[in-house]
Amino acid sequence: MIKRFGLSNRLEICILLYLFIFSKLFSQSDTSSTTKNDTIIYHTPIRLLGTFYPERDVYTKHILPFGDNVSAFEIIERASEQKFLTLGAIGNTPFTIEYGFVSRPSIYSNGRIHRQLPDQASSFEFFPLLAIENIEIFKGSEAIARSGNSNGLLFNFTSRILNTKYPYTQIWIGQAGYEYLGSSGLFSQNIFPNLNFFLLYQRYWSAGRYTNSNADRWNLLAGVRWYFKNNLNFLFQNQYTIVNNGLYGGLNPEKSISLFDNTFSVPNFEKLNRIVRQNDFSINYTYLASPDTAIVISGGCLFSYAKNDIDLDKFLSKNGEETEKTEAKMVSVDTKVRIKSHKFDVLFGTEIQKNWLEKSLLAEKNDDFIPSLFAITKTNLGSKIKLTLAGRVDKLPKTFGFSAGSKLGYSLDSATEFYADLSYKATGNGELYKNCFLAIFGNEILKADFRLTAEVFARFARDYSIYNIIPDSAGNIVGVSKIYSQNINFLGANVSVSIPFL
Template identity: 25%
Template sequence: MKTKILTMTIYKKLTTKIHFFKMKIGINNNNAGIIIFLSVFFVSFNTALSVTKDSITYVKPNEYHGLLLNDTSNSIEKYEIQRLNYSTLYDILNTRNELFGMSLGLNGHYNNFLSYGAIDNNIELGINGRSLTNYYNGKYNLENYSPEFFERIEILKGSDAAVLSGHPNNTFLNFQEIIYNTKIPFTRLWYAQEGGSFISADAIFSQNFSKGWNFTFGFKKMDDRLAFDNMSTDYWNLRFILRYNIDSTSSLSISDNFTNNKTITSGGSDPEQSLNMYNPINSSPYYGKIQMRNFRHDLNVTYSKKMNFFNITNTTYLTSDINERALPRFDESDTLGNTSNTETQIGNRINLDFTFDNIEFKAGSNINTFNSEGTNFFTEYSGVNWNLYSRAELKFTKSTSISGGINYGDDSKNGFIGFGERLEHRLNENSSIYLDHSFISKNGLIYSNDLENEKTNLFIAGLNLETIKIEGYYRIVNSPIFNRLVNEFYTEQYNISDYQAFGGSASYREQVLTDLFDKNDKIDLRLQTRINVIVGNDELKNYYPLFTFNAGLNYMLMINKSELNIGFKAGLLDSKTAPRFIPISNSYITTTNNVGIQTTGLNIYSIMKLGNAFVKIEWENLLNANYYNVAYYPERGQIVKLSVVWSFFD
């Protein structure tokens, strides 16, 4: 009876708040009822189970389960994102210095990243060490992975990425699957709305049900659309983890991440045909309407064992990736532009670690089979991809170390190799200085023909202090592989002229004032800038803005376990030509239209922590600035964004 009354109370409060914000923000979405129902179901189900306390024996899980390195200093922890008003994983990763965001202005679409002067995909994503890269476009849509599904994100760059990634890359983002170990039922609910008809919810339920056993289940629903014609997202995500903590040193888990993501795109605004490309009324799109739907399963079985001098992690995986595409029709009977393909991957990755005094040695392998039927845009393909790798780290002293390794393999058509070395000196627990070099030689997509291997040398130097982080890079690329249009909808790869790139990033974060109005308040100043220059190839001269600059102030007041954050953020982009994104092939091409200096507007926000709940309100792009990161996909204008995160029985 108490559970029923509590459930009805939660339902009334939640529906009242959602109705209020829908009226306030101006959102009208038919899926709101589904989201409310599922959210209340999770809360009430959790409440029902929590009437009696669970007496199941607690077994501490292996905290390194799914990680590639024992050093987690360069990673994003799950607790770090609580004071960020995010919608998707893109918002979280876009705060990192080494990643350059390529947003299309709409959640759910292929919002990619570049790093260290690359002109196309040089970032690989993985989970528990296995690569998530598909073969038909060489990428993975990071929007398919929920921000609520990772324990931490390992950010490997330079030599570590070249050696430990599945397909040698300059940056490897490895998601460690979420780890819950709850004696009583745990539920976490995330809900977000913003202007422009965006509504989304994510819920997680987790419970230990026997000694060492835990089951975690989650869902995410997201609907987003812009004022521009034919720009929308209809997204579902379901996921689960069944984990057995054998003891505190070993774990076995089975997880699945399923996504059903329907995106509609117009290809951005055509500057030649638009009176004002930033105005939905006066802009003309490149395409009438392109519809794409992605059904993807990533099933993983991971075992890890940590011993005194020997560690092992093994992940066996299966990926089913179905893609449907529909181009604009010439008439009602036209179906020539409708295509689909199903890519299947089955593979295994094993990672072995040996530690002897001041030497750490790592070795492993990855092998997977893949196949897909052809479409109107690419031929059928199949084969076996394998690679072997090894990495060693020698610690001269407690604070100085050198590491290096090699990654060699074949994708059934071309061989690839990556190797590198790194020298690092730790000034203290939170500060270090490092030098890094990596070399990568690899070819293009599996069905591309007559390409020379792209060869890249990347040099990185960095200084990490408690308040300042500075990093510089120099990139030399021979026989770069890029894209050109075959027709208005699709691209093919080809080798372009050599180029060099150099630049870097710097960030500064410091408490500038404390005890202003209370003994428990403070003001933080945050500054961030990036510089990117490409030389040697005139076609790529203004591919990046010369510099970007972001600044913000945050006032925080602590009252017992609650807190209030109020602040603002603003940004600036230097002039650029910027690449254009081609949706069907998920690739970039160069453009010739130069845009001047752009501001990214002014954001003001308030983030409140009330017990286990976070309430976040942000007025984005207050000045209604016109800008884009990718030509010609305008970012959102002035909007209000609300999100609520509430953990029950945390």
């Protein structure tokens, strides 16, 4: 079933015409590459705004392969060793393979948790490509200490820095098979010497390869970056996102004549469709307490509100209803302090999260209030060896969640590192597992013309939950059930080699 929400193509055309007519176009230019006459120099933007302070695995807008990509997960796959399991249709958030676990990834925005409400995880569809300054990737102990949801992998997106005296515009348009049509536009200008205004949209539509695998997405983003002082910056940003996906649920092998031909394949759900309308308003700040950035204080807040409309497949409808409408709200507040010296690098902070989620097909009722504390300390044990200690405590409704880890790294040179990372996480009575131990041993070589990542890992999970679908006599899926929990062990390896072609 193909559905499109009620924003017409006229709106897209109007936005594109506005961007073309009311701005001067700068071909092959960006904030960092414009001439001096085009750059406001009164206050320099603080590039640490929104960061989670990574040492490695930072992918900037200048090296990200935007090109033909539609979603942020595609450029992550091309730029890094991370791989995803997609749900077979454009726009559906892929699952990451997090050291043996297959789960939705932990995603942060400007150093703060982000979620596609009412889900317990976010979606890459909330991050338009032209709005990205950096993508930061954290693994192992550094991931689980920064995020309570992380199973060993965390992505943090920072908002694009724009600081131009004259209007700056960027346009992107793409077309492909299965009726795909996408476009994105960005407009930015400093309305005062220390105040930058930006407006961005991204939209795409695709009918999908299979029945009920359509995707329709809108991102509308507006914000102001205020360079209040050279040592104090603010970012006020509001984003309205519509994600409309046909949830076809994969192909039904019992009903399909051929699984490899979309003409003769039958999906598990022909009518299950979800439209998420979510508004995210955020305030971010960064304060440099010392001129050399040895002490940095940052944080902010996020207010999220979402409406979910779900067209139920007849096999999932319990009481004959055809649609389900729910609302969800979340407020998140955080503060971080980083203190850095020649010998130590300490990051500590607090997060507070409050949820108001209604019970729905995709989530249980949730009105949890979750305060958290975390700390990460890095110590130089000589010129080549660094020791990292990390910990986190989450106050869950009925128990506490604990995370702790340690990493020992040896730098052969500025581009080569060998490391051993050990982490432990206890979730109490979590849905996936109760507690878990993860060990990673790896080597990274990061050069401009060559990239190698090689890792071996072991993961031990206690009371790991196994789920299975519930079919009826005709093979239709009517539900999902938890069949049992058991202790489970994973042993594996990750190897990635990247050589850019000239």
